[in-house]
Amino acid sequence: QVQLVESGGGLVQPGGSLRLSCAASRSTFTFNTMGWYRQAPGKQRELVATITSGGSTSYPDSVKGRFTISKNNAKNTVHLQMNSLKPEDTAVYYCNAVAYQVPWGQGTQVTVSS
Numbered sequence: 001q002v003q004l005v006e007s008g009g010g011l012v013q014p015g016g017s018l019r020l021s022c023a024a025s026r027s028t029f030t031f032n033t034m035g036w037y038r039q040a041p042g043k044q045r046e047l048v049a050t051i052t053s054g055g056s057t058s059y060p061d062s063v064k065g066r067f068t069i070s071k072n073n074a075k076n077t078v079h080l081q082m083n084s085l086k087p088e089d090t091a092v093y094y095c096n097a098v099a100y101q102v103p104w105g106q107g108t109q110v111t112v113s114s
Contacts, residue, residue: 002026002102006095009108012085020080020108022095030071033098036080038091038110049080050098063089085112 003025012018024030033052039045049069050058057069068081078095092107
């Protein structure tokens with residue numbers, strides 16, 4: 001079973017930046033279309049970035065221009081660069097495949113507050 005471990009979260013002021021990382025325990029898992037998701041308290045989990053096997057990326061309007069997803073298949077890692085962070089970005093962030101999902105990792109908490 002593939003295990004996913006997210007890291008890189010923390011407390012940041014509005015306008016700040018964070019870089020999240022996700023490591024998969026099985027090689028080739030990140031060959032799938034991968035996504036970063038987030039879940040704020042009392043809200044459903046939402047998809048905030050995707051990257052296909054070919055490297056094409058997509059984002060919802062809420063983060064477009066601020067978030068950048070990337071991956072390194074050789075290292076089985078997926079990253080999310082988050083810039084110009086806003087308080088509404090506060091959530092627990094997770095990564096997973098978009099179609100062939102495995103059990104969720106523990107996520108990494110991102111808190112944007114002054």
